Amino acid sequence: MDTTPRVIVDDSVNAPDTGIWFAVPGGFTELPIDVLLAPPVSAEADRLRETLGPLVAAIPDDLTRQQFMAQLASGQQLLRALREVGTVHCSLGVHRDDVEGGNGATLHSLFTVSWRDIAWAPRSVSAARAVATSDEHSHIEYLDLPSGPSSMGETVRVPRTESGLPPTPLLQIFAYLPHPDCRRMAVLMLSTTAVERREQYREILRQIAELTSFESPLAADA
Numbered sequence: 001m002d003t004t005p006r007v008i009v010d011d012s013v014n015a016p017d018t019g020i021w022f023a024v025p026g027g028f029t030e031l032p033i034d035v036l037l038a039p040p041v042s043a044e045a046d047r048l049r050e051t052l053g054p055l056v057a058a059i060p061d062d063l064t065r066q067q068f069m070a071q072l073a074s075g076q077q078l079l080r081a082l083r084e085v086g087t088v089h090c091s092l093g094v095h096r097d098d099v100e101g102g103n104g105a106t107l108h109s110l111f112t113v114s115w116r117d118i119a120w121a122p123r124s125v126s127a128a129r130a131v132a133t134s135d136e137h138s139h140i141e142y143l144d145l146p147s148g149p150s151s152m153g154e155t156v157r158v159p160r161t162e163s164g165l166p167p168t169p170l171l172q173i174f175a176y177l178p179h180p181d182c183r184r185m186a187v188l189m190l191s192t193t194a195v196e197r198r199e200q201y202r203e204i205l206r207q208i209a210e211l212t213s214f215e216s217p218l219a220a221d222a
Contacts, residue, residue, distance in 0.1 A: 019179075020088075020113065020186050022212040025204060028091040028111060033079050082112060089113040093192075099200060109192035109201060111208070116185045123178040124149040126185060130176035137174075139202070147213050150177045152206065156195060171195045173202055175209040188212070 038044030052072075059065040082090060093109035096102075118126055127149045131140045137153030144150075154173040159166070175188040190205045 018216070019115075020212065020214060021216055022089075022113065022188075022208055024091055024111060024208055027095045028093045031075075031079065031090045031092055033083055033087070033090055036076055036079055037083065082114070086115040087112050088115060093190075093204075097194070097197065099197070107192065107194045107197065109190055109194070111205075112189050112191075114187045114189070116187055118178070118183060118185050120182050123180070123182055126178040126182065127151040127176055130185065130187075131174075143175075143206075143209070145177070145210055145212070147177055147209075148180065150175060150209060152176070152202075152209070154198065154202070168193050169195050171198055171201065173198070173205050175205055177209065177212060180214055186212070186214075 035044045035048050038048060056065060056068065059068060079087075079090060089112060091111040093107075093111060095107050095109070097105045097107050121129070128142065128151060131137045131151045131153040136155045138156075139152075139154050141152040142149070143152065152173065152175050154171065157170045157172065159168070159170075161167070171192050171194070173190045177186040177188065179185060188205060188209055190201055190208075192201055194201070
């Protein structure tokens with residue numbers, strides 16, 4: 001059996017405006033924010049229509065087709081809100097609950113990478129401040145990663161009654177990685193309703209953070 005990890009290099013790794021490089025484990029599928037939120041008259045919008053066209057045409061009835069389009073619009077609204085707060089990457093995670101005691105159910109998660117402007121300070125101070133100034137964070141960790149000082153913390157949120165959403169707890173795990181310029185911070189976040197698997201999701205985010213870099217790992221090869 002070949003157990004060699006497979007690495008898929010995205011085209012964005014060589015984009016001139018790329019400021020952060022990271023790797024995600026298997027089970028995560030990127031949601032192309034720029035394509036899903038592209039202006040109606042653009043090459044990206046044409047790609048989206050070409051991709052969704054056959055799928056929509058295959059839906060057997062008008063009601064199901066309308067429900068699909070409504071869900072797509074809701075997803076686009078969520079992505080638009082994420083982009084407004086500096087999100088540059090979003091991936092949907094789908095994994096099987098196959099750990100000891102698991103029931104084999106399918107677990108879902110959402111991974112995002114966002115930029116946050118910060119006041120200048122040494123990177124270790126910024127990393128500590130990111131978790132220390134929030135009363136909601138629990139399980140706080142301070143890490144010394146290859147990319148520099150960082151910190152991790154997590155919260156569990158429950159939708160308010162007036163929101164109309166199901167009262168399902170949402171686990172959000174954060175990793176804060178100050179940039180070497182000391183004026184901005186990369187925030188990695190992994191969200192899931194599988195609160196009972198917090199240790200496993202915490203380890204997933206920790207592994208992603210360890211593989212994150214502010215310098216292209218392919219620069220030497222280039």
